[in-house]
Amino acid sequence: MTKPVVPDFRRTLTLRDVSEASGVSEMTVSRVLRNRGDVSDSTRERVLEAARRLGYVPNKIAGALASQRVNLVGVIIPSLSNMVFPEVMTGISDVLEDTGLQPVVGVTNYLPEREEAVIYEMLSWRPSGLILAGLEHSEASQAMLAQAGVPVVEIMDIDGTPVDSAVGISHRRAGRQMAEEIVAAGYRRIAFLGTQMPNDHRAKKRLAGFEEALARAGLTLADREFYSGGSALLKGREMTEAVLKRSPDVDFLYYSNDMIGAGGLLYCLAEGIDVPGRVGLAGFNGVELLDGLPRRLATMDACRLDIGRLAAEIIAGKRPDGIVSGEIIELSPTLQRGDTIRNG
Amino acid sequence: MTKPVVPDFRRTLTLRDVSEASGVSEMTVSRVLRNRGDVSDSTRERVLEAARRLGYVPNKIAGALASQRVNLVGVIIPSLSNMVFPEVMTGISDVLEDTGLQPVVGVTNYLPEREEAVIYEMLSWRPSGLILAGLEHSEASQAMLAQAGVPVVEIMDIDGTPVDSAVGISHRRAGRQMAEEIVAAGYRRIAFLGTQMPNDHRAKKRLAGFEEALARAGLTLADREFYSGGSALLKGREMTEAVLKRSPDVDFLYYSNDMIGAGGLLYCLAEGIDVPGRVGLAGFNGVELLDGLPRRLATMDACRLDIGRLAAEIIAGKRPDGIVSGEIIELSPTLQRGDTIRNG
DNA sequence: GATGCGGCTGTTAGCGGTAACATAACAGAT
DNA sequence: ATCTGTTATGTTACCGCTAACAGCCGCATC
Known part of the structure; x- marks a missing residue:
């Protein structure tokens, strides 16, 4: 052998x-x-x-040392497996392709201490720039980023203060917007289903915005259910079943991501539950997967491709006016009503 | 701003x-x-x-130059977006975690010329090892790999001759095995639905093995349908509809991957088609996603986690007997009949 | 014929670390 | 008191490449 x-x-x-x-x-x-x-x-x-x-x-090691130039861009993301980052990566690669820069991916698994280690590791290779997901980092991470002396772009989220530049959407606003839409459609007994999120700050912000808008309409969440790990599609089914059994009067299910939303949708269809009449459903992300479902799930796309592109453009110095630092770009996610919110 | x-x-x-x-x-x-x-x-x-x-x-650049040691392992894969490689990466990371080695990902988009460029780029950083998907590479790529002077592990597939080591399954055998199962269950008018695969050698090998086993049973494919790009789930629906309309007498659909298989399953269920009575279905990969479907799709798991782990162990020199080179490890995928093949 | 200049090639001195080899200080053994 | 060995630190010479500058040649210019 x-x-x-x-x-x-x-x-x-x-x-x-x-x-x-x-x-x-x-x-x-x-x-x-x-x-x-x-x-x-x-x-x-x-x-x-x-x-x-x-x-x-x-030997690029020798070349880089001599020229003090490294054609690498660090990209630090929480996970590879949730369909959202591959698209961001595509946007980044598209732009970097013809700049001579090369993305290098690091994964943190949503753990701040992993993130710190990955940032340290990346910076020790003296990359030309860093792109990382989220605005929440440990103090030590923030210090490293601030000291790094290279452009740093924090992506996905803009509800907070970036170290340097930021490109993303307001998740708080996205949550609010979805809530407003749901309330306007006449739903009143609304439940939230999502990840256990000690470190998923963006999901947390969406929920906060969502509840805020509900409150403004004089409503509170009728129920909530959390999960972690496992097949998201399956968890979506299970959670949906649990919620509908526990709170039979619930008339809307807001999911923290499309995958569990899809699971919920499949469950409802299989049970013969009238969607969007008896219950409405909505997710978040606008993943391609949804195109193949029997019914289009209401969602909000997170502008992932554009986020990747813009972040890469900042690093590559391709932004108009040659801005390389300190830019904050807010993108506007569009709400897709799909077939799972009834027409108010 | x-x-x-x-x-x-x-x-x-x-x-x-x-x-x-x-x-x-x-x-x-x-x-x-x-x-x-x-x-x-x-x-x-x-x-x-x-x-x-x-x-x-x-500064690891200086350190690496001086010590002639780089704690990086290049991982070259065709795509991030198809659910199969994230799991391989998990296996790799698990093992490398406590060896001081760090995986660096490169993506080829199934393009041999991209692969060549990525290999060149990776080798120019003098990594401690290289893990790459597949056994088919351009001549120039093969030459580079052979010269690299570091362990090279080709993963996923073992039907062919590796440059150095290989860890994977026999896709040809996997296709054969599934065909035998289907034929044994009494299906006779069998169609294939898959990717257009100029460069997906593994899907091609599965199909070859599949047809080979059919031939041995005196059968040939009753129909075939190919796609490229787009939402795999949606393509699965569309192709399934197309095949069933075009060849109404088909009684089995063999999909080249689980995602389009899932689309097909959803289509059949929505149309009230009796599965597995009227038609049987099977996919390939054993992705987690399937757990959430209304019915369990027949599939074959591709041992992705183990492949990642073993490849990393070879690079890290953790194999028993300290083998670091020239090892070929064949794993055996297990067939999961699910609920979409009738009991012969 | 001296001058200047652009095109082409070579020389020198690092880049920021680390391997390998000193060296110094001091303990215990003889 | 000398020797040996261990521990703690410093010195030197690179690693393989590139920036910066220096040189040389031929040709047009004055």
């Missing part, structure tokens, strides 16, 4: 090897490989040929 | 700054910060205090 380990006698190649193989100085090789400065066509050809033939791969 | 850009007068800190602040040599500071070698407790205290006070973050 195992083939013999062939000891590698070749040291790994350096500029010097290419230089010797092509008969020019290391400096000239360096210039050729970076397309920097003037080199005659004939020399360029010779160098490229030698590099290709040897299979030379430049 | 923008705050003034405060010019950063402080150069970024170096060992020398900490050394001066604590009155010892740079070397001693270095030792303290890496916990390497003997340092007296009093000195250690003084150094740590100074480092903390100044907010010093070591």
Whole structure:
């Protein structure tokens, strides 16, 4: 099952090897490989040929140290598995693609101490910029970010004070807006179903905004249910069942994300519950998944692609007026009523 | 909306700054910060205090150059958005966590030329190892990997010849196995629904194995339908509708992944089609999502967590016998019949 | 023919750490 | 008192590359 380990006698190649193989100085090789400065066509050809033939791969560690430039952008997010960050990443990659910058992802699992460690690790590679989710960070994290001396963009959320720049939506406002819509549609006994969220600050803010708007309409949450871990779709089912059994008079279910909302929708449809007549449903995020459901769940898209794009543009110095720092961009999520809120 | 850009007068800190602040040599500071070698407790205290006070973050670029050691492991995958790789990443992170190694993700979007670029970029940082999906790579990629001088683990698939090590399942066999199960259950008019797959070699191998087993039973595919892009769940619905309309006598639908399978299942349920009586359904991957569906879709889990773990263990040199190279590990996916294959 | 200049190439001196090898101080053994 | 060994610290020489500058050549200019 195992083939013999062939000891590698070749040291790994350096500029010097290419230089010797092509008969020019290391400096000239360096210039050729970076397309920097003037080199005659004939020399360029010779160098490229030698590099290709040897299979030379430049050592960016040495290059970065010498030039004090690192073409890396750290991206720090809480989780890969919840459908929201892949799209942010797409936006970031799209923009960075033709800037020579390269995103590097770090995952925190919603743990502040993990975040601190990831920030430290990232900064120790002296990246050209940092993009990270959320505005809430440990004190030590904040200090590191402030000291870093590179552009830092906090994304997703703008309800708070960024270290440097921020691109996102107001989750508080998003929650409020959804509540207003629901109340306007005539629902009165409204329940909330969501993640246990010691560290999901954005979900928390949405709920706060939601309750605030309810209060203004003279209402309070009729019930609430929380979960953590497991298949979100399944949890959505289970929580929905639990709430509807416990509080049969509830007429609206507000979910903290689309995945559990979808689970709830499937549950209601399977049980033959009239949606949106008997109960209305709404989620949050506008994930692509929803397109495939039997009925379109009401939701609010979180502008994830744009957030990624704009954050990357700030880091890449592509913003109009060349702003690279201290910008706060608030995007407006659009409410999609779908088929699960009745027409007031 | 923008705050003034405060010019950063402080150069970024170096060992020398900490050394001066604590009155010892740079070397001693270095030792303290890496916990390497003997340092007296009093000195250690003084150094740590100074480092903390100044907010010093070591420069790993310089460290890596000097020590010829980089605690990074490149992980190259085709896509972040299909639910399968997050779980692989989890397995990898779990294992690397306490080895001091750090995964760095690169995404290829199923494009060989992107893959080549990502491999080049990764190798230029001289990582301690590389984990990449699939066994099919451009010639240039293969050459780079072979020359890299670090352990390379190709994951997910083992139907082919790895550059170095491989951890995965046989997709060909997986396809065969599912076909046998379906045929044994008495289905005869079987259709395939999947991605357009110029570069999804694993889906292609599953289909090949599937058709091979059908042929052995004297059957051929009754119909086939392909898609690309868009919401997989929605595509699953649409394709299912298309196939069932076009070939009303089809009695089984084999999907190349669970997400479109789930779409198909939802479609059938909504249309009141008897599953698994009138048509049977099966997908591939065993994603968590399925737990939340109204009925459990037949599928085969791809051992993603284990694949990640084992790959990481190889890189980290944690395999029994200290094998670091040239190992091929085949895992056996388990078939989950769910509720969508009738009992033969 | 001296001068200037742009195109091309080479030389030198780091970048900020760490490996490897001194060195110093002091304890206990002889 | 000398030797040995251990612990704690410092010194030196790089790691592989690039910025900055220096040189050389040929050609147009005055």
